[in-house]
Amino acid sequence: MHSFQSMLNYFPEEVLEHVFDFLTSHRDRNAVSLVCKSWYAVERFSREKVFVGNCYAISPERLIARFPRFRSLTLKGKPHFADFNLVPNDWGGYVQPWIESIVRGGVNLEELRLKRMLVSDESLELLATFFPNFKSLVLVSCEGFTTDGLAAIASNCRFLRELDLQENEVEDRRGQWLSCFPDSCTSLVSLNFTCLKGEVNLASLERLVARCRNLRSLRVNNAVPLDALQRILAQAPQLVDLGTGSFVHDPDTESYNKLETSMQKCTSITSLSGFLDVSARCLPAVYPICGQLTSLNLSYAPGIYSDELVKLICYCNRLERLLVLDTIGDKGLGVVASSCKELQELRVFLSDVYGIGNTAVTEEGLVAISAGCPKLNSILYFCQQMTNEALIMVAKNCPNFIRFRLCTLNPTVPDAITMQPLDEGFGAIVKSCKDLKRLSISGLLTDQVFLYIGRYAKQLEMLSIAFAGDSDKGMLCVLNGCKKLKKLEIRDCPFGNVALLADMGKYETMRSLWMSSCEVTFGACKTLARKMPRLNVEIINENDQIEASFDDKQKVEKMYLYRTLVGPRKDAPGFVWTL
């Protein structure tokens, strides 16, 4: 009688490998590699795509040792709150050491995706020089490089398919980087340079588009005028995703009429964005393609007001994803609710970050959307006010939320009608939405909301909290109850040492914890660091105080801790102290 183990031994590795080829999710592959030693071995040689959620959790050498044949790497650097200026620019997250190691390790890198990392021109030059098969570069919220680095990529990556730059800070060197794509380059499938501020050579761009017959996604920047866009569209009617440049023109001209004609021929466009500079009178040019759109991003267009937005959106009956500014207003959201029955994701951003004007949406808009769009599963909503009643209704209408992020302009605003905390509203959301993975809460909130979160949000992976709670009990509820929690970020809450130290082992099951302007003391952080060697506990102190002057009882301004297999990092700047 054969044991199960010997049966497995008869299973040739090639078969296992073939089966594993069907596993694309890194979570599935991670699970598979835990089954037994031979599965671990087969899996590690066959893994092509590696995802590293925190670039300091592992070293590139160890990664290459385990997955010698990987071709695609995703890396994330700074913590999420760095987006809101809570983390100094030079905190870390350098990609250079990774690229150097990958070069030395003889890896055949084809794809690199980076988020919130510091990228230098030198890094990009290394990529361009040492990886002849390099195909795809995606940079999101990165900085540190210039258009010179892009020129290196354009010049040398002969098989480049994708260059996707999203929301990066890029210094413009006026070197005509786009003209560096050689005439022999015909492989581009996706090109996105919306975030670049400088000019590009329009003739080069048009020629590039003309020769890249497989181009599916093109997002240009503000320096590309409307008439150039028209010429581009005429060459590339096969586009699926379009990001316009400047959309300002006199509609009574031939250029504009030509644009309308070219736009009509683009029957494959399902995703539309851009409009950084837009005149409302030009919008009718896109009406012909509205009916085919599944994704629309107008969130960079403050110049379009509710009436015009609505005129456009009411044609978009197939829309699944919508990003707008709060200039749309509650009424506008009502129109969205009645026009866009397929809507799954909605993001309503602030048009007026400094809080001067009156354009904002309220709970009414949110309720209208939830009532009209049954498929809604992801929302980011910046609003002036909220009520428990509204949230309860939203929870009832949309039990399928995976992501629910609400942000009130005043971080501690109570229920606009009852003046009560918003605990019950958010409680209803977590109770109803059993698959909720990401939650951001705001408004007046007591420990009660955390009781609800801990009790009901069983699938929650990421939680963002600001100006909420009354005591350690709140944080404890979350740490105890949310078994799948991966990222917890907290600012300005009265959570302290008791909560921090109650279950230290929990942090090894999570990617990271951020706490700023809370009640945690220096002494508690030291204790945690001492007891948990596989955590890096970083104190970020921008006031340049000498370490010796830190009293154990002193409150820590910013603490960021994360699990790691490689100990304290060696590139921490002076104001970051790893305990």
Added chain:
Amino acid sequence: MAKYSSLGLETELTLALPGGGGGGDPSGSMETKQKKRVFFEFSGEESKVVSKNQVVGWPPVCSYRRKNSFSGEERTKMYVKVSMDGAPFLRKIDLSAHEGYSGLIMALEKLFGCYGIGEGDNNEYVPIYEDKDGDWMLVGDVPWQMFSGSCKRLRIMKRLDAKGIKLHAKDLLKGISIEA
């Protein structure tokens, strides 16, 4: 003189700026202007940062979006002609490049070298503008956003030409046209 400031300051009459002139003021020379002419006083919107929004990192908008955001009006450039009595030629100024009256006055002063036009009743010149209705108005009466949305051209007028007309902000009635 009544204070129209919306920031809820005390009712004691002072010539100080709303919000103490501290937060968000780009010009830096506001302290010296505190004792002078008060038409800055009424435009509470000038100070970009209202006290409760001075929390770092709130609202949580990423810096990329903050840079693309604005304060409620269209971001297109608004060039208007500026004439100054006695000057041989006109200039042009972009209203959208300024966040408030102080920035505008400073820019005008630099253009023409006529310092002090924003101040007191002693100055030789006074800034006026032509609005959408074709009326000539004193600069500074209405909130900045309203002004920049309706201003068609500017003129730096010799105060002597307006003799007989009281130029206190709250006294000037809409619709009185001053001969250009």
